[in-house]
Amino acid sequence: xxGRIQRKxxxxxxxxxxxxxxxxxxSVIFSVDTSQNRLLVLLVMRHQEPFLNYWGLPGTLVRxxxxxxxxxxxxxxxxxxxxxxxxxxxxxxxxxxRDPREEANSFGIRYLSVSYFALVRFEDAELIADxxxxxxxxxxxxxxxxxxxHNEILTYGHRRLRNKLEYSPVAFxxxxxxxxLSDLYQLYTTVLGENFSDYSNFRAxxxxxxxxxxxGIKVSRGAGRPASLYRFDATAFAPFKDKPLVFI
Amino acid sequence: xxGRIQRKxxxxxxxxxxxxxxxxxxSVIFSVDTSQNRLLVLLVMRHQEPFLNYWGLPGTLVRxxxxxxxxxxxxxxxxxxxxxxxxxxxxxxxxxxRDPREEANSFGIRYLSVSYFALVRFEDAELIADxxxxxxxxxxxxxxxxxxxHNEILTYGHRRLRNKLEYSPVAFxxxxxxxxLSDLYQLYTTVLGENFSDYSNFRAxxxxxxxxxxxGIKVSRGAGRPASLYRFDATAFAPFKDKPLVFI
DNA sequence: TCAAAAGTGTTAGGCCTACACCCATGC
DNA sequence: GCATGGGTGTAGGCCTAACACTTTTGA
Numbered sequence: 293x294x295g296r297i298q299r300k301x302x303x304x305x306x307x308x309x310x311x312x313x314x315x316x317x318x319s320v321i322f323s324v325d326t327s328q329n330r331l332l333v334l335l336v337m338r339h340q341e342p343f344l345n346y347w348g349l350p351g352t353l354v355r356x357x358x359x360x361x362x363x364x365x366x367x368x369x370x371x372x373x374x375x376x377x378x379x380x381x382x383x384x385x386x387x388x389x390r391d392p393r394e395e396a397n398s399f400g401i402r403y404l405s406v407s408y409f410a411l412v413r414f415e416d417a418e419l420i421a422d423x424x425x426x427x428x429x430x431x432x433x434x435x436x437x438x439x440x441x442h443n444e445i446l447t448y449g450h451r452r453l454r455n456k457l458e459y460s461p462v463a464f465x466x467x468x469x470x471x472x473l474s475d476l477y478q479l480y481t482t483v484l485g486e487n488f489s490d491y492s493n494f495r496a497x498x499x500x501x502x503x504x505x506x507x508g509i510k511v512s513r514g515a516g517r518p519a520s521l522y523r524f525d526a527t528a529f530a531p532f533k534d535k536p537l538v539f540i
Numbered sequence: 541x542x543g544r545i546q547r548k549x550x551x552x553x554x555x556x557x558x559x560x561x562x563x564x565x566x567s568v569i570f571s572v573d574t575s576q577n578r579l580l581v582l583l584v585m586r587h588q589e590p591f592l593n594y595w596g597l598p599g600t601l602v603r604x605x606x607x608x609x610x611x612x613x614x615x616x617x618x619x620x621x622x623x624x625x626x627x628x629x630x631x632x633x634x635x636x637x638r639d640p641r642e643e644a645n646s647f648g649i650r651y652l653s654v655s656y657f658a659l660v661r662f663e664d665a666e667l668i669a670d671x672x673x674x675x676x677x678x679x680x681x682x683x684x685x686x687x688x689x690h691n692e693i694l695t696y697g698h699r700r701l702r703n704k705l706e707y708s709p710v711a712f713x714x715x716x717x718x719x720x721l722s723d724l725y726q727l728y729t730t731v732l733g734e735n736f737s738d739y740s741n742f743r744a745x746x747x748x749x750x751x752x753x754x755x756g757i758k759v760s761r762g763a764g765r766p767a768s769l770y771r772f773d774a775t776a777f778a779p780f781k782d783k784p785l786v787f788i
Numbered sequence: 789t790c791a792a793a794a795g796t797g798t799t800a801g802g803c804c805t806a807c808a809c810c811c812a813t814g815c
Numbered sequence: 816g817c818a819t820g821g822g823t824g825t826a827g828g829c830c831t832a833a834c835a836c837t838t839t840t841g842a
Contacts (some may be wrong), residue, residue, distance in 0.1 A: 309604055311602050311605070313563050314562040315650075353558035355557065356636075358559065360652075384632040402604075404608075445738070459784075488807070491822095507791075515813065515815075516813060517822075519820080737832090763793065763841045764791090764792045764793025765839035766793090766794080766839070767793080
């Protein structure tokens with residue numbers, strides 16, 4: 293039966309048994325330290341194999357009856373107490389051999405990682421240090437070699453963050469409730485790089501858009517003229533939803 | 541031991557066993573019929589339960605040793621012979637109870653779907669009708685009730701397509717090798733809606749960018765002045781990579 | 789000759805850029 | 816006073832939206 297043979301030759305993988313998966317959720321949780329102008333990512337120290345004593349992204353395996361997003365929320369809640377945060381799905385990494393546990397037991401169980409991308413307000417985020425377990429904010433530029441393919445996931449998350457900043461108001465999820473326009477500008481430069489825009493133009497553009505309202509309150513930080521505190525007005529922003537590139 | 545009790549109350553899900561997954565890959569495959577000005581999506585008729593005799597997105601379960609992307613490629617290759625195509629990961633849908641098979645056997649196996657988004661050139665794509673199995677291009681506007689949560693996945697893919705068109709040169713993956721500027725314009729209007737831009741402005745903008753080269757060949761389609769055929773010059777486009785919003 | 793489709797031009801307004809400059813404060 | 820950081824203004828260039836117009840074809 294040539295047809296049968298041909299089929300086997302063309303597509304031998306179709307006859308393979310289905311892969312069995314455990315599904316993990318790993319979160320790239322960013323925060324910005326406005327005082328020091330650094331972009332931070334939350335890392336946890338691993339206390340089991342594989343990758344014992346490596347830093348890695350906070351993650352967990354999905355339990356029965358639990359949705360992916362619930363699992364992401366669960367680890368997040370285990371690690372930090374944050375008032376408000378932004379969370380969205382990032383990417384799914386699922387190649388074979390991305391987890392050494394696959395080799396260990398030869399039952400063919402695969403470990404797939406659905407990654408999530410989160411932003412929390414640095415001031416509001418209280419890390420939950422449950423005794424021995426290491427947990428820390430790491431400057432993104434100084435992140436060491438991580439467990440699994442977590443460096444890759446982090447890179448991907450970082451790219452997403454840069455894109456998000458440009459066309460969505462995520463910045464205001466990271467800044468404190470009230471902020472100066474310099475704070476906002478600093479945030480953008482920290483994430484997007486030094487020369488993304490002139491300060492005065494950035495300022496003019498944002499103010500013209502009209503969803504930043506001046507509270508009238510002034511703060512003085514060291515030398516220099518005191519700055520106005522602004523607040524993001526979500527209602528006034530509404531018309532800009534779904535429209536391309538509002539920020540720059 | 542109050543700690544133990546409290547733990548159970550606060551976070552009962554942590555004590556649940558891990559969920560076991562089968563992972564499916566479902567692809568939203570778009571194509572544009574330039575002659576009829578319609579956006580099409582590839583659907584296949586299901587011949588097994590669940591959702592017997594429903595249309596659904598082409599998909600498959602991931603086999604042992606197979607990467608997600610390989611699986612996506614595999615179904616694609618089973619359904620159509622396309623010269624070139626664009627493929628990228630879309631989103632992962634993984635809530636419990638999205639697949640009725642979960643209820644059927646109570647072993648707690650979950651079905652997770654990693655969806656992919658693909659674009660193929662309509663003229664180059666030859667559907668592989670393997671006997672009885674139904675497979676067809678459906679106008680996106682006339683898609684019926686689909687199996688599983690495939691309508692939701694399709695909606696998500698459609699949104700991604702619109703975004704992609706605006707800031708990346710995917711359009712040229714869907715158009716034939718040589719195309720008229722009207723073809724291009726029609727494509728944009730079909731996907732983005734009627735009034736996304738004036739034809740003459742659209743034309744002027746794209747030509748100024750300089751990555752469309754006039755072949756000099758003219759085609760006459762019915763009445764009216766014959767149009768020039770253009771070709772997309774990937775090299776000339778290179779500098780626009782990573783830059784925001786080139787098209788519109 | 790006329791309608792249809794392709795292609796060109798024009799003009800007013802807005803926005804982006806790159807600066808230069810003024811203001812309020814700590815030291 | 817003066818350095819420092821906050822805030823304002825402006826002139827040129829470029830892009831955009833809207834529309835009028837010309838060219839080339841089939842019927």
